[in-house]
Amino acid sequence: xxxxxxxxxxxxxxxxxxxxxxxxxxxxxxxxxxxxxxxxxxxxxxxxxxxxxxxxxxxxxxxxxxxxxxxxxxxxxxxxxxxxxxxxxxxxxxxxxxxxxxxxxxxxxxxxxxxxxxxxxxxxxxxxxxxxxxxxxxxxxxxxxxxxxxxxxxxxxxxxxxxxxxxxxxxxxxxxxxxxxxxxxxxxxx
Amino acid sequence: xxxxxxxxxxxxxxxxxxxxxxxxxxxxxxxxxxxxxxxxxxxxxxxxxxxxxxxxxxxxxxxxxxxxxxxxxxxxxxxxxxxxxxxxxxxxxxxxxxxxxxxxxxxxxxxxxxxxxxxxxxxxxxxxxxxxxxxxxxxxxxxxxxxxxxxxxxxxxxxxxxxxxxxxxxxxxxxxxxxxxxxxxxxxxxxxxxxxxxxxxxxxxxxxxxxxxxxxxxxxxxxxxxxxxxxxxxxxxxxxxxxxxxxxxxxxxxxxxxxxxxxxxxxxxxxxxxxxxxxxxxxxxxxxxxxxxxxxxxxxxxxxxxxxxxxxxxxxxxxxxxxxxxxxxxxxxxxxxxxxxxxxxxxxxxxxxxxxxxxxxxxxxxxxxxxxxxxxxxxxxxxxxxxxxxxxxxxxxxxxxxxxxxxxxxxxxxxxxxxxxxxxxxxxxxxxxxxxxxxxxxxxxxxxxxxxxx
Numbered sequence: 001x002x003x004x005x006x007x008x009x010x011x012x013x014x015x016x017x018x019x020x021x022x023x024x025x026x027x028x029x030x031x032x033x034x035x036x037x038x039x040x041x042x043x044x045x046x047x048x049x050x051x052x053x054x055x056x057x058x059x060x061x062x063x064x065x066x067x068x069x070x071x072x073x074x075x076x077x078x079x080x081x082x083x084x085x086x087x088x089x090x091x092x093x094x095x096x097x098x099x100x101x102x103x104x105x106x107x108x109x110x111x112x113x114x115x116x117x118x119x120x121x122x123x124x125x126x127x128x129x130x131x132x133x134x135x136x137x138x139x140x141x142x143x144x145x146x147x148x149x150x151x152x153x154x155x156x157x158x159x160x161x162x163x164x165x166x167x168x169x170x171x172x173x174x175x176x177x178x179x180x181x182x183x184x185x186x187x188x189x190x
Numbered sequence: 191x192x193x194x195x196x197x198x199x200x201x202x203x204x205x206x207x208x209x210x211x212x213x214x215x216x217x218x219x220x221x222x223x224x225x226x227x228x229x230x231x232x233x234x235x236x237x238x239x240x241x242x243x244x245x246x247x248x249x250x251x252x253x254x255x256x257x258x259x260x261x262x263x264x265x266x267x268x269x270x271x272x273x274x275x276x277x278x279x280x281x282x283x284x285x286x287x288x289x290x291x292x293x294x295x296x297x298x299x300x301x302x303x304x305x306x307x308x309x310x311x312x313x314x315x316x317x318x319x320x321x322x323x324x325x326x327x328x329x330x331x332x333x334x335x336x337x338x339x340x341x342x343x344x345x346x347x348x349x350x351x352x353x354x355x356x357x358x359x360x361x362x363x364x365x366x367x368x369x370x371x372x373x374x375x376x377x378x379x380x381x382x383x384x385x386x387x388x389x390x391x392x393x394x395x396x397x398x399x400x401x402x403x404x405x406x407x408x409x410x411x412x413x414x415x416x417x418x419x420x421x422x423x424x425x426x427x428x429x430x431x432x433x434x435x436x437x438x439x440x441x442x443x444x445x446x447x448x449x450x451x452x453x454x455x456x457x458x459x460x461x462x463x464x465x466x467x468x469x470x471x472x473x474x475x476x477x478x479x480x481x482x483x484x485x486x487x488x489x490x491x492x493x494x495x496x497x498x499x500x501x502x503x504x505x506x507x508x509x510x511x512x513x514x515x516x517x518x519x520x521x522x523x524x525x526x527x528x529x530x531x532x533x534x535x536x537x538x539x540x541x542x543x544x545x546x547x548x549x550x551x552x553x554x555x556x557x558x559x560x561x562x563x564x565x566x567x568x569x570x571x572x573x574x575x576x577x578x579x580x581x582x583x584x585x586x587x588x589x590x591x592x593x594x595x596x597x598x599x600x601x602x603x604x605x606x607x608x609x610x611x612x613x614x615x616x617x618x619x620x621x622x623x624x625x626x627x628x629x630x631x632x633x634x635x636x637x638x639x640x641x642x643x644x
Contacts, residue, residue, distance in 0.1 A: 053219045088319040089290045090219050126215045129322045133212045171214030
């Protein structure tokens with residue numbers, strides 16, 4: 001119930017932030033090129049073999065992005081909280097923390113398309129085994145966003161996360177997750 | 191080029207530092223190292239099982255009609271009664287030492303036959319997740335329903351009883367014929383003088399001791415936890431009395447034998463009569479041994495540090511209960527606002543008062559252990575009863591290794607020291623009341639691999 005309420009709240013914040021600016025005529029490119037900070041919330045789901053023993057849920061996170069001298073590229077840092085239950089008693093909580101490189105596709109539309117790739121680490125907690133450890137993480141993603149004024153942007157982000165375990169002693173499987181989220185982020189005057 | 195190599199080195203170093211000494215979580219979740227098998231037999235060894243006995247539903251051994259105060263008292267031996275053919279189990283949850291390892295709902299419909307894995311020693315596998323490393327001394331199974339089919343309802347005509355219909359119950363979201371005796375698997379004293387008068391449910395969960403304990407370690411090979419519940423050749427008929435719209439009815443249903451805690455006329459609670467035991471084995475850390483049995487019967491092994499007296503009672507449970515002088519009668523149930531039923535109730539209530547006074551006088555005239563106060567006497571008799579039926583702790587223990595035959599091979603025994611005993615096959619619906627030592631009572635050490643038998 002709480003998760004549903006939060007989903008609805010985030011959705012309405014996004015809509016109310018962007019409606020007045022939906023038909024803005026001037027290019028927002030210069031605003032978009034500023035450092036950005038934001039948050040996202042949405043469904044997170046295990047995929048491939050990981051979906052055999054974990055169930056989808058809702059997750060959310062925060063991120064920060066900074067410009068590079070080459071305009072279409074940005075670097076970002078991203079973190080989130082994702083908790084997955086199972087049909088049985090196992091549950092896994094992930095706190096990914098990773099850096100990524102974002103590439104703004106050169107498409108001249110009010111809607112912006114970005115591709116992203118990155119890597120970092122993920123804190124993995126597993127119950128009831130009481131395992132808590134940091135593991136390497138790789139990610140790929142895309143984002144579709146549109147400006148909501150000078151200050152804010154609204155986006156739909158789709159990310160694939162791979163928690164790499166096969167290099168571990170006895171590791172035969174990796175963790176595969178797909179995150180979809182509605183995102184609201186702000187252009188900063190730094 | 192050198193810079194690229196440096197990057198690769200740093201990447202490998204960070205991978206190493208993020209992985210050193212850690213467990214692969216996703217591999218762990220996909221792997222099951224603990225296998226739990228559930229059996230419905232006293233025997234643990236496949237190939238060394240006593241055959242299934244299917245007595246007539248109205249035989250003395252099923253109906254207990256040899257005892258004057260048996261549960262089946264209103265209508266004895268009706269021709270419609272049929273011995274059950276099927277056991278239905280609905281399991282909600284399993285825990286190990288109180289820690290949840292499974293909340294998968296699992297239902298089983300098992301024919302009462304030697305060809306069923308549940309009854310032939312093979313066992314049925316329960317779906318569970320792996321527990322964390324550690325020692326566990328009990329396994330708890332939360333039974334949602336336990337049903338035997340062929341339960342029959344009879345209604346009173348005033349001068350006798352007539353068959354009305356088969357009892358029905360919902361199992362696995364479908365209506366089936368049978369009686370869910372799980373709801374009656376409580377251990378209660380109907381007399382409010384006892385603190386145990388509060389009903390205590392014994393099957394939600396049913397706490398089953400793991401004899402020898404389960405030392406679970408993920409570094410080991412597959413660990414097998416075998417759980418046995420004594421159903422085979424241990425099923426009896428009971429009578430459940432109730433009023434339905436002012437009409438007195440009885441239901442004849444089947445449940446585990448009341449050999450330990452005798453269930454008497456008018457009593458509905460049948461708890462603590464389902465006996466369970468569990469034992470743990472780690473593959474590769476087991477030994478085998480062949481034991482000769484002087485005559486056809488059971489061979490059992492228990493850990494050397496256990497006391498064999500925890501594994502049997504000195505005499506049949508109904509005789510133990512006969513010794514209780516403070517065994518006061520049950521008051522009749524109020525039938526509701528139906529005039530003929532209420533008149534019937536007052537008649538029964540007068541009889542109850544008379545019986546109660548007779549029992550009280552019987553208690554008053556006794557002087558156990560030199561006691562003079564009647565409440566002290568009452569307490570004394572019930573305390574003796576409780577200790578005689580092993581009422582403390584987990585109750586009566588069932589041996590972890592049991593085989594039937596003139597020569598029994600225990601193929602997989604956990605490495606350790608054991609004492610071996612034998613006993614003759616008890617009558618249907620009963621367990622043993624004595625053991626005889628084998629191997630001169632000497633402790634036998636079981637090592638991994640084949641061991642020299644005796």
